[in-house]
Amino acid sequence: MAETLEFRIRLRRGALFSLDVAEGVPLSGITALIGPSGGGKTTLLRALAGLERADEATVRFREQTWDAPGIRLAPEDRHVGFVFQNPALFPHLSVAENLRYGARRREVKSYDAIVDALDLGALMTRGVADLSGGEARRVALGRALASNPSVLFLDEPLNGLDTARKAELLPYIGRAVGEAKVPALYVTHSATEVATLADRVLGIAGGRLTGWRSPPARLRAVVTSVTGGLMRVRILGADPGQGADMTLPLVARMGETVGLGLPLDSVLVSTSDPGRSDASLCLPATVMGTSGGLELDVFGQRVTLARGGPHAVGARLWLSVLRVLPRPD
């Protein structure tokens, strides 16, 4: 079975915008769709979901034809779980009823796992009108996952929240999507979201795909202890006392491994030990190559930062990472 979402879509909107795209997106993990405002990200997701009329659309999901000349599968038969910028919950229903609404058409095997992964247990009987912004986003994601979707489309799901709320929610997204094992297309403008969540990154601008970017740099770490909603992790390959331990939101169990994204906009590279700093991590690294970005060895792990710099192979560097968020491996 071809594990891809294959599409060729052409459409025009007004006199100024046209979308003309063709690609095959692997249906595993999270694929980030990034690009400037007005580039066509939302239009592409809506067209794939069958919510936009196109001049030409051929869409195949695995072995299933969603669109082809003379064929147009109804949006509800594509089983796309959509999470929008605005949570759009049903205001007259409780959290549990909102989730059940999601599950009304398809049997869900992992309902309890979704409730757990998103920490919704304590909210179930609450009305949705008085939920905080972050809680409402968790419920919206839970409702989409409860519909047992074949694919999840997330369109800037954290938009409008402040930085602290976003940092709180990101690990939940990684955990819930990982737990539900649903492939996801994730539209975002945020380097942190890409670094933390994405398995691969596709660019779009001016209604045209601009190609696959290098995958986000991520270090692997192991969970060394768990307390309440937090876990202590140590970067794999590091010994105690090497500055590679940190406390993070809980996304995995004791002994499991997690990925730590290194968002380009929050990594500082220096040639001497910066000592005490505001960084949540300060890691020694050795330059292994500079041809395809800055290839580094960090405690025996290879990571490539998508930026060069005048560094010689073998040089000793320090990475100060200002923001680190985990996702399950």
Ligand SMILES: Nc1ncnc2c1ncn2[C@@H]1O[C@H](COP(=O)(O)OP(=O)(O)OP(=O)(O)O)[C@@H](O)[C@H]1O
């Ligand atoms: N019905 C319409 N008539 C005219 N132009 C339209 C129509 N619908 C969308 N557009 C234009 O299509 C372009 C792509 O919009 P889209 O919302 O897909 O962009 P986006 O990449 O998701 O942007 P953002 O990051 O700001 O959400 C925009 O320039 C928008 O103004």
